[in-house]
Amino acid sequence: MKRRLRxxxxxxxxxxxxxTVRLTDLSVSKGIIDKxxxxxxxxxxxxxxxxxxxxxxxxxxxxxxxxxxxxAVERELSRDWKxxxxxxxxxxxxxxxxxxxxxxxxxxxxxAMGREKLLFKSEEKKNSVEIVAFLRNIADKIEQDGxxxxxxGEDRVVLDFPNSMTMEIKVEDEExxxxxxxxxxEIEFEWYPDSDYKQSSVVIE
Numbered sequence: 001m002k003r004r005l006r007x008x009x010x011x012x013x014x015x016x017x018x019x020t021v022r023l024t025d026l027s028v029s030k031g032i033i034d035k036x037x038x039x040x041x042x043x044x045x046x047x048x049x050x051x052x053x054x055x056x057x058x059x060x061x062x063x064x065x066x067x068x069x070x071x072a073v074e075r076e077l078s079r080d081w082k083x084x085x086x087x088x089x090x091x092x093x094x095x096x097x098x099x100x101x102x103x104x105x106x107x108x109x110x111x112a113m114g115r116e117k118l119l120f121k122s123e124e125k126k127n128s129v130e131i132v133a134f135l136r137n138i139a140d141k142i143e144q145d146g147x148x149x150x151x152x153g154e155d156r157v158v159l160d161f162p163n164s165m166t167m168e169i170k171v172e173d174e175e176x177x178x179x180x181x182x183x184x185x186e187i188e189f190e191w192y193p194d195s196d197y198k199q200s201s202v203v204i205e
Contacts, residue, residue, distance in 0.1 A: 001062060006173060008070035009041070023058055037065045041073055049076045059174075071190075097154040101177055120150050120157040175180040 001021065009016060022038040035058050041049045047097050051069045055061035126134065141148040150157045168188040173181050 003065075003174070004063060004066045006068075007170065009068050009073065012073050012077060016041055016073070017044045021062075023062065034085055035061045037061045039065050041069060043076070047076070049073050120152070120155055122150075122152055159187045164193050166188045
């Protein structure tokens, strides 16, 4: 867990004062989502970023929240804060329970959680030939059309790509008790309207 959080938050190191993680078993009957993860990042300039998620398995729920917290902190730090954060935002690790957390999460619902909305998600096994063809199709769509439509069942999302985007590449290993080491290779594109990002390039050798 520490390695996953470090990977997500290392780039904001000087801006972060404390990170608190809380995993809770809600003890609901089998077959129902019953694991909850809460991640609170305290910023040095006052204020916190809060991400909460629920799932059936602890690791899966935590990993999802860890990915979200990095993007949430980036958005929060990009804001121009002109007034001090209210007292309710000055959360301490010992206060992460009960009514205080409920009030905090209600307050942050639109500010920290309401900004993200899952538009499309797909996960399926493919062989290397299929993966190469899929990635080549994406590249052609970006280069030739500047847009792409994702379809799966009734889900449909149209993506319009700008000339400049932020590309994030992640490779990580996760130890599984029964299956051993699980390696993940992720490529993520991020962009904002009317913005141009200049990043150092990654070279594939």
